[in-house]
Amino acid sequence: xxxxxxxxxxxxxxxAVLLGCIIALTSALMGGFAHPLSNLVGIITTPVRNGINxxxxxxxxxxxxxxxxxxxxxxYEQLKKDYAELEKELREAQSDAEENExxxxxxxxxxKRRELQFEAATVTAVVADNWDSALTISKGSDFxxxxxxxxxxxxxxxxxxxxxxxxxxxxxxxxxxSDLEMGGLIARTDTxxxxxxxxxxxxxGKLRLSYLPENSEFMAGDQVLTSGLSGLYPxxxxxxxxxEVRTDPSGMTRYAVVVPEADLSDLQQVxxxxxxxxxx
Amino acid sequence: xxxHDFLVKWGxxxxxxxxxxxxxxxxxxxxxxxxxxxxxxxxxxxAVAVLEGASGGAGFGLxxxxxxxxxxxxxxxxxxxxxxLLGLGTGLLTQYVLRQDFxxxxxxxxxxxxxxxxxxxxxxxxxxxxxxxxxxxVAGGEILWSLVFTPLVYAIFLWxxxxxxxxxxx
Numbered sequence: 015x016x017x018x019x020x021x022x023x024x025x026x027x028x029x030a031v032l033l034g035c036i037i038a039l040t041s042a043l044m045g046g047f048a049h050p051l052s053n054l055v056g057i058i059t060t061p062v063r064n065g066i067n068x069x070x071x072x073x074x075x076x077x078x079x080x081x082x083x084x085x086x087x088x089x090y091e092q093l094k095k096d097y098a099e100l101e102k103e104l105r106e107a108q109s110d111a112e113e114n115e116x117x118x119x120x121x122x123x124x125x126k127r128r129e130l131q132f133e134a135a136t137v138t139a140v141v142a143d144n145w146d147s148a149l150t151i152s153k154g155s156d157f158x159x160x161x162x163x164x165x166x167x168x169x170x171x172x173x174x175x176x177x178x179x180x181x182x183x184x185x186x187x188x189x190x191x192s193d194l195e196m197g198g199l200i201a202r203t204d205t206x207x208x209x210x211x212x213x214x215x216x217x218x219g220k221l222r223l224s225y226l227p228e229n230s231e232f233m234a235g236d237q238v239l240t241s242g243l244s245g246l247y248p249x250x251x252x253x254x255x256x257x258e259v260r261t262d263p264s265g266m267t268r269y270a271v272v273v274p275e276a277d278l279s280d281l282q283q284v285x286x287x288x289x290x291x292x293x294x
Numbered sequence: 295x296x297x298h299d300f301l302v303k304w305g306x307x308x309x310x311x312x313x314x315x316x317x318x319x320x321x322x323x324x325x326x327x328x329x330x331x332x333x334x335x336x337x338x339x340x341a342v343a344v345l346e347g348a349s350g351g352a353g354f355g356l357x358x359x360x361x362x363x364x365x366x367x368x369x370x371x372x373x374x375x376x377x378x379l380l381g382l383g384t385g386l387l388t389q390y391v392l393r394q395d396f397x398x399x400x401x402x403x404x405x406x407x408x409x410x411x412x413x414x415x416x417x418x419x420x421x422x423x424x425x426x427x428x429x430x431x432v433a434g435g436e437i438l439w440s441l442v443f444t445p446l447v448y449a450i451f452l453w454x455x456x457x458x459x460x461x462x463x464x
Binding site: 022023026027029030031033034035036037038039041051052054055056059063066070139140141143144145146148178185192212213214217218 | 356
């Protein structure tokens with residue numbers, strides 16, 4: 015211990031405590047905006063993250079292509095040559111088709127939901143943490159993103175909410191995160207409840223719909239939407255469908271386990287709703 | 295130890311931290327094992343503290359704490375203090391109680407990850423309606439899966455430790 019203090023250990027401890035206090039204080043004062051240290055690192059690392067993301071996706075694509083190539087070679091002996099060539103062409107076109115489809119879907123969504131304003135963003139990283147479910151995206155306050163903005167996939171299915179905004183990056187808390195709480199609605203019966211993440215369900219990629227009226231009717235397969243009752247979020251965004259109905263450990267109330275409609279494990283591009291009309 | 299030696303040594307340690315951070319945040323976070331992602335940055339603090347002792351461990355912990363605060367989600371200033379204390383504690387423990395070898399590193403890693411998860415579980419228990427069982431399941435998986443990477447992280451920093459001049463060791 016003496017050695018520790020002789021080697022400036024006490025000074026290190028004091029610096030650590032002071033920095034901790036400064037970071038905690040600035041985090042509290044900044045509200046939803048990332049604190050300066052986090053924001054600076056985010057600004058610097060966003061291009062790196064984009065690059066790494068591109069490299070990883072390229073590697074995955076090559077690996078998948080190589081894997082499918084060997085499959086095709088095996089098939090080649092059994093199938094006609096023309097068929098194999100068509101398969102190859104199809105594979106090459108697949109990437110373009112997927113992007114086209116995403117854009118067409120978004121166009122359709124924009125037509126259907128004219129009251130919503132979208133900002134497209136790329137998912138650059140998945141948060142390396144078992145205690146939260148979050149994604150980092152490539153746009154931030156530069157593009158008008160704000161804390162609490164809803165994030166959807168190209169079909170308009172809810173992915174999550176913007177939780178922390180940097181200058182050119184943002185963190186999206188997904189709908190299965192245990193800190194999430196927002197109004198939900200069962201589409202078939204118009205029954206309102208509270209959508210909330212839960213630790214028990216987060217690992218399975220699910221969430222729950224709680225605080226449902228005592229005599230409400232709901233069953234597996236019912237579609238769940240955002241209620242928009244608070245005015246904080248748009249209404250009628252598809253959250254998912256009810257998988258099962260469970261009773262609370264207290265035995266007093268029931269809640270529904272909801273499976274998200276958006277595929278949270280395989281998101282490449284998302285759309286942030288930056289503005290919407292409040293429905294009274 | 296001259297100022298030059300000091301800067302070179304910790305510069306090399308910082309460089310050695312980069313592949314660990316890259317592996318954790320960009321590779322292992324994308325491909326969770328049964329839904330669990332390992333935590334490698336605390337293992338790096340423990341490995342350096344085992345090799346360099348309390349002062350070196352605390353200093354490196356301070357640096358890693360700052361990096362973690364910037365890149366991890368939902369970490370406040372407490373993470374800086376915690377990482378510094380983990381570096382200090384590991385250094386003292388392996389200097390005076392355990393041994394400064396891989397086994398000491400493994401034990402201290404398990405202990406540090408446990409402490410880290412306790413600091414995550416307690417606030418959630420106090421402020422949220424979360425089940426302790428579900429959180430212990432996450433913590434247990436996280437600790438075990440992270441410990442699998444201890445040999446790799448320890449080997450990286452041992453490699454650095456053996457290559458920096460002996461006079462720079464604390």
